[in-house]
Amino acid sequence: MSALRAAGLSPVRAVRTFSSQRALRAAFYGDEPAAPVLKTALPGPESKRHIEELRSAFETRSLNMMVDYTKSAGNYIADPDGNMLLDVYAQIASIPLGYNNPALAKAASTPEMVDAIINRPALGNFPSHTWAAILQSGILKVAPRGLDNVFTAMAGSDANELAYKAAFMYRRQQERGGRDVDFTPEELESAMRNEAPGSPNLSILSFRNGFHGRLFGSLSTTRSKPIHKLDVPAFDWPQATFPQSRYPLDQHAEENAKAEKASLDEVDHLLSTWRVPVAAVIIEPIQSEGGDNHASPDFFRKLRALTRKHGVLLIMDEVQTGVGATGRFWAHDHFDLEDPPDMVTFSKKAQTGGYYFRSRDLLPNKPYRQFNTWMGDPAKAILFRAIVDEVARLDLVANTARVGDYLYGRLEELARRYPEHFENLRGKGRGTYIAFDSPKRDEFLAKAKTHGINIGGCGPSSVRLRPMLTFQEHHADILVDALDKVAKEL
Amino acid sequence: MSALRAAGLSPVRAVRTFSSQRALRAAFYGDEPAAPVLKTALPGPESKRHIEELRSAFETRSLNMMVDYTKSAGNYIADPDGNMLLDVYAQIASIPLGYNNPALAKAASTPEMVDAIINRPALGNFPSHTWAAILQSGILKVAPRGLDNVFTAMAGSDANELAYKAAFMYRRQQERGGRDVDFTPEELESAMRNEAPGSPNLSILSFRNGFHGRLFGSLSTTRSKPIHKLDVPAFDWPQATFPQSRYPLDQHAEENAKAEKASLDEVDHLLSTWRVPVAAVIIEPIQSEGGDNHASPDFFRKLRALTRKHGVLLIMDEVQTGVGATGRFWAHDHFDLEDPPDMVTFSKKAQTGGYYFRSRDLLPNKPYRQFNTWMGDPAKAILFRAIVDEVARLDLVANTARVGDYLYGRLEELARRYPEHFENLRGKGRGTYIAFDSPKRDEFLAKAKTHGINIGGCGPSSVRLRPMLTFQEHHADILVDALDKVAKEL
Numbered sequence: 001m002s003a004l005r006a007a008g009l010s011p012v013r014a015v016r017t018f019s020s021q022r023a024l025r026a027a028f029y030g031d032e033p034a035a036p037v038l039k040t041a042l043p044g045p046e047s048k049r050h051i052e053e054l055r056s057a058f059e060t061r062s063l064n065m066m067v068d069y070t071k072s073a074g075n076y077i078a079d080p081d082g083n084m085l086l087d088v089y090a091q092i093a094s095i096p097l098g099y100n101n102p103a104l105a106k107a108a109s110t111p112e113m114v115d116a117i118i119n120r121p122a123l124g125n126f127p128s129h130t131w132a133a134i135l136q137s138g139i140l141k142v143a144p145r146g147l148d149n150v151f152t153a154m155a156g157s158d159a160n161e162l163a164y165k166a167a168f169m170y171r172r173q174q175e176r177g178g179r180d181v182d183f184t185p186e187e188l189e190s191a192m193r194n195e196a197p198g199s200p201n202l203s204i205l206s207f208r209n210g211f212h213g214r215l216f217g218s219l220s221t222t223r224s225k226p227i228h229k230l231d232v233p234a235f236d237w238p239q240a241t242f243p244q245s246r247y248p249l250d251q252h253a254e255e256n257a258k259a260e261k262a263s264l265d266e267v268d269h270l271l272s273t274w275r276v277p278v279a280a281v282i283i284e285p286i287q288s289e290g291g292d293n294h295a296s297p298d299f300f301r302k303l304r305a306l307t308r309k310h311g312v313l314l315i316m317d318e319v320q321t322g323v324g325a326t327g328r329f330w331a332h333d334h335f336d337l338e339d340p341p342d343m344v345t346f347s348k349k350a351q352t353g354g355y356y357f358r359s360r361d362l363l364p365n366k367p368y369r370q371f372n373t374w375m376g377d378p379a380k381a382i383l384f385r386a387i388v389d390e391v392a393r394l395d396l397v398a399n400t401a402r403v404g405d406y407l408y409g410r411l412e413e414l415a416r417r418y419p420e421h422f423e424n425l426r427g428k429g430r431g432t433y434i435a436f437d438s439p440k441r442d443e444f445l446a447k448a449k450t451h452g453i454n455i456g457g458c459g460p461s462s463v464r465l466r467p468m469l470t471f472q473e474h475h476a477d478i479l480v481d482a483l484d485k486v487a488k489e490l
Numbered sequence: 491m492s493a494l495r496a497a498g499l500s501p502v503r504a505v506r507t508f509s510s511q512r513a514l515r516a517a518f519y520g521d522e523p524a525a526p527v528l529k530t531a532l533p534g535p536e537s538k539r540h541i542e543e544l545r546s547a548f549e550t551r552s553l554n555m556m557v558d559y560t561k562s563a564g565n566y567i568a569d570p571d572g573n574m575l576l577d578v579y580a581q582i583a584s585i586p587l588g589y590n591n592p593a594l595a596k597a598a599s600t601p602e603m604v605d606a607i608i609n610r611p612a613l614g615n616f617p618s619h620t621w622a623a624i625l626q627s628g629i630l631k632v633a634p635r636g637l638d639n640v641f642t643a644m645a646g647s648d649a650n651e652l653a654y655k656a657a658f659m660y661r662r663q664q665e666r667g668g669r670d671v672d673f674t675p676e677e678l679e680s681a682m683r684n685e686a687p688g689s690p691n692l693s694i695l696s697f698r699n700g701f702h703g704r705l706f707g708s709l710s711t712t713r714s715k716p717i718h719k720l721d722v723p724a725f726d727w728p729q730a731t732f733p734q735s736r737y738p739l740d741q742h743a744e745e746n747a748k749a750e751k752a753s754l755d756e757v758d759h760l761l762s763t764w765r766v767p768v769a770a771v772i773i774e775p776i777q778s779e780g781g782d783n784h785a786s787p788d789f790f791r792k793l794r795a796l797t798r799k800h801g802v803l804l805i806m807d808e809v810q811t812g813v814g815a816t817g818r819f820w821a822h823d824h825f826d827l828e829d830p831p832d833m834v835t836f837s838k839k840a841q842t843g844g845y846y847f848r849s850r851d852l853l854p855n856k857p858y859r860q861f862n863t864w865m866g867d868p869a870k871a872i873l874f875r876a877i878v879d880e881v882a883r884l885d886l887v888a889n890t891a892r893v894g895d896y897l898y899g900r901l902e903e904l905a906r907r908y909p910e911h912f913e914n915l916r917g918k919g920r921g922t923y924i925a926f927d928s929p930k931r932d933e934f935l936a937k938a939k940t941h942g943i944n945i946g947g948c949g950p951s952s953v954r955l956r957p958m959l960t961f962q963e964h965h966a967d968i969l970v971d972a973l974d975k976v977a978k979e980l
Contacts, residue, residue, distance in 0.1 A: 046619075047619075050619040050622065053622040053623075054617060054621060054622040057621075057622045057625045057626060057630060057640075058613070058617065058621065058622065058625060058640075058642075059614055059641070059853070059857065059860070059861075059865075060617075061856075061857035062614040062615055062857040062858055062861060063614070063615065063616075063617065064615040064616055065615070065616055066616075066617065066619055067611060067616045067617065067618055067619065068618070068619050069605055069609040069611065069618050070601075070605055072609060077616070079619075080619045091610065091611055091612040091615075091616060091863070092612045092615065092863045094610065094612065094863055094864070095609070095610070099608075099609050100605075100608065100609060101608060104607075104608040105604055105608055108603070108604045108607040108608050109599070109604055111560075113598075113607070114595055114598045114599055115559055115560055115590075117594075117598040117603070117869070117873060118589075118590065118591060118594040118595055118598050118873070119559040119562060119585070119589050119590060120581065120584065120585070120841065121557065121559065121581055122581040122582045122584065123548070124549055124552040124553070125552055125553065125554040125555070125581075125582065126553075126554055126555055126556075126557045126567070126581060127544060127548065127550075127553065127556065127557065128557055128558070128559050129536075129537075129540040129556055129557065129558050129569075129570045131544060131547075131548065132540065132543040132544040132547045132548065133543075135547045135548060136547060140547060150547075150548075151549070152548075154644045154645060154648075155644060155648075155862070155863070155864060156863065157648070157862065158644075158645075158647070158648065158705060161705045161706055164706070165704075165721075165722055168721050168722055168723065169720075169721045169722075171721075172720075172721040173721075183716070183720055187716075187720060188716040188720070189716075191716045191719040191720045191721075191724075192713060192716060192719065193729075194710055194719075194724035194725060194726060194727060195724075195726075198716065198719065198720055198721075199719060199720075199722060199723055199724035200721060200722075200723060201723065202723055203723070208682075213862070214655075214861070214862050215647075215648060215651045215705050215706065215707060216651055216654070216705065216706040216707030216708075216710075216725075217705060217706030217707070218706075220684055220706075223682060226673070226677075226678040226679075226681045226682060226688065227856065227858050227859060228858070228859075229681040229682065229684075229688065229689060230659075230662075230673055230677060230678070230681045230688055230689075230859065231655075231658050231659045231661075231662040231663075231681075231688075231690060231859075232655055232658055232659075232689060233658065233689055233690060233691065233692055233693070233725060234681075234684035234685075234689035235684060235706075235723060235725075236684060236685075237684060239683075348863065351610065363549070366551075366717065367549065367551035367552040368552055368717050368718070369717060369718075369720065369721075370549070371549075371552060371704070372645070372647065372703070372704050373581070373582045373584055373645070373646065373838065374584070374645060375549075379607070379869075383607060383608070
């Protein structure tokens with residue numbers, strides 16, 4: 001029982017966990033190899049041929065690996081040469097339950113799915129009579145605490161932009177004096193010229209190193225890397241410094257608290273003084289693309305209070321952090337916010353996208369203000385429902401919490417042995433959402449492939465682990481043993 | 491043969507057409523009712539129950555009709571009460587081949603589709619070894635003349651925004667002195683603050699009444715209605731007047747030419763003088779959401795020349811007009827442009843989205859500049875490939891040309907009998923892409939439902955016909971007879 005206790009599990013919980021683990025094994029591991037399979041140098045001849053074929057048709061300069069998805073299985077990604085790598089990047093953190101997951105294959109083969117694919121509705125005008133049930137049994141079933149409403153979208157960028165639009169409409173409605181106050185003729189007319197007051201001069205505050213997407217509004221809040229932003233016109237919106245934490249967080253509590261206070265003071269200042277009034281603050285519970293940067297629950301509670309003080313909305317961007325990988329379904333569940341965010345955006349592992357919102361007050365006062373042709377995609381919503389069912393059936397959120405603790409412990413050992421390649425290990429208590437810095441990061445990632453591991457980077461020199469929710473202790477062992485070899489070779 | 495000659499068909503073409511029509515009938519009409527079925531008042535009791543159920547979960551204020559897609563068939567849309575309406579709105583012009591199309595059902599049931607759904611790749615990093623073939627046999631097979639490259643997206647709004655980003659990157663690259671000239675430290679640093687020169691002050695010129703989407707960049711070019719734009723911050727981008735044509739176009743050639751010259755002069759002036767330099771002009775071949783506004787091929791040829799003169803790009807937005815409904819696969823094919831547009835955007839009937847582009851010069855000079863997690867969706871690209879195959883097999887572009895001419899002729903009769911309800915009939919020679927103005931438009935649309943027709947509006951008082959590509963003469967007869975009754979009752 002000591003291992004259980006160490007993992008923070010009660011005996012009842014443990015029984016449930018072990019039964020889930022058996023189900024998990026039965027569900028997946030039959031098709032997985034026992035370990036990575038390396039048959040050729042990477043890329044192999046077949047991969048090279050397919051890359052060449054693709055070059056004239058599509059962007060291949062960012063290509064990382066040519067994949068044969070039909071041969072990929074569970075936590076393993078296959079290439080056309082028969083190589084199979086343990087995948088802890090998972091399509092930039094967007095595959096939840098492994099490749100060729102049998103439960104999802106079943107969900108994707110039903111008449112309901114075929115119907116959703118070939119009869120795609122314009123959901124705002126012509127919803128299906130099954131749409132309410134699809135939402136209630138899927139997307140809304142896992143709604144963050146306190147956020148009972150949803151507006152569906154297609155991916156993370158548009159989910160964030162729709163949330164921004166809702167925030168701007170809410171702000172102007174408040175300024176106008178309520179939901180029932182109509183637009184002025186001047187507003188109606190100036191909006192058509194892209195001028196205030198109809199197109200108001202309002203902003204969204206985001207954080208340095210934050211990533212919120214790459215369309216024009218979302219990119220104006222993205223502050224990750226110049227290559228993401230160069231040559232694209234942007235709105236004059238403010239950015240605050242995300243707390244510059246030192247890791248492990250608990251060993252630097254005092255100085256981290258100072259950094260968090262400095263960040264909050266800056267937010268406070270910007271909300272009072274920025275030249276374009278702020279309608280909402282957007283933040284990731286863990287800054288992901290920007291380098292896996294963490295802050296304490298206390299920081300987020302105080303940030304929530306600060307947005308209240310200034311009468312601006314708080315949007316939690318859970319596009320990458322959401323759907324179970326951190327050991328809670330939503331990463332911001334770790335913060336125990338008494339006063340939940342006003343909106344939570346999601347996509348990636350959910351396959352669909354959208355924003356949850358707190359109150360019907362955030363619904364624009366008239367129809368056709370928040371509207372587009374498709375307004376989401378029932379086919380993806382059905383897929384997410386199947387994912388939600390499988391996460392519950394196999395208790396996968398508890399799984400990532402448990403396996404994450406195990407993996408973190410093993411990485412701590414590596415960091416002790418190779419401190420120069422595993423700096424700033426972070427993500428303790430955050431499931432498998434773990435990262436570390438490695439000065440030779442790009443070489444590190446390349447070498448990991450030669451040891452059968454597909455792994456991703458983030459920020460200037462971080463290695464981010466984004467295994468699927470089905471990642472288990474034995475996968476963690478394979479990963480750590482390979483990273484050990486990588487470190488030896490660097 | 492006289493009917494053939496009147497329809498502009500050669501005997502060889504006619505044989506092919508009649509054989510396609512037989513195939514079309516075999517493919518679809520078995521499941522269609524012979525005429526609309528009206529069992530209850532609209533909405534009926536079952537529809538009302540489902541609307542009530544949906545109200546707490548989703549936006550229902552814009553709901554037009556609750557639909558049972560499983561019972562919908564071909565050109566007929568069904569509701570949960572067993573009513574079946576002839577659908578000439580087709581999910582805001584986004585259903586190409588009818589409901590429950592058997593060929594698409596087959597394509598949606600293959601192992602290839604299941605694989606694409608459950609193993610969704612991050613296409614820029616981890617494309618499937620089948621992706622090149624999917625593109626070549628689908629999206630690229632129908633690439634507009636002169637545009638051999640594509641970047642895939644998910645819907646119309648993001649397709650347009652990605653095209654804008656490509657235009658801005660191209661413009662700055664020209665200003666910088668070419669593809670190989672690197673960014674300056676000042677650019678790298680200012681981009682992170684959303685300031686010039688890194689985030690340049692550049693614009694996209696669009697036209698009054700144009701519609702290009704509702705995200706922040708696309709909405710800044712959308713000039714349809716205030717309700718689409720109010721309370722959303724917008725870029726300071728210019729708009730020109732779309733030619734104010736009188737209809738029928740050929741009977742007002744001289745004054746329309748004057749209106750077109752006035753529009754071109756305004757574009758010329760704005761491109762020279764607008765306070766934010768213009769990188770690209772975007773235009774729809776037929777302004778759709780904004781009221782089905784047409785201009786002559788000559789206008790578009792001159793607009794193309796004008797963009798050349800000013801060194802700005804031309805983006806043709808074919809999101810609504812594309813994929814066959816106008817009697818050509820792309821509506822701008824009607825213009826016989828010697829010098830094609832630089833980019834053509836698409837979505838809706840294509841189910842996927844994206845932009846075609848003319849030259850690899852428009853590809854940003856480095857990877858990760860035009861990039862996002864999914865970069866499109868192979869499942870939708872596979873669906874579009876099946877649509878492309880079916881359009882070819884059944885010769886559906888010729889079908890819309892022929893049926894459109896027939897329908898236009900019958901509507902001309904109605905317009906002669908009820909000139910007050912069928913004003914400015916337009917779309918002659920543009921397939922089934924037909925519209926007219928009706929001062930009592932909203933009442934017109936509501937009454938059409940009571941006669942078994944689902945039909946949509948656009949602009950302030952227009953009725954737009956957007957039947958599917960499978961719409962036939964006998965459907966046109968049902969439609970026209972119902973509209974005759976509507977007009978009598980108004």
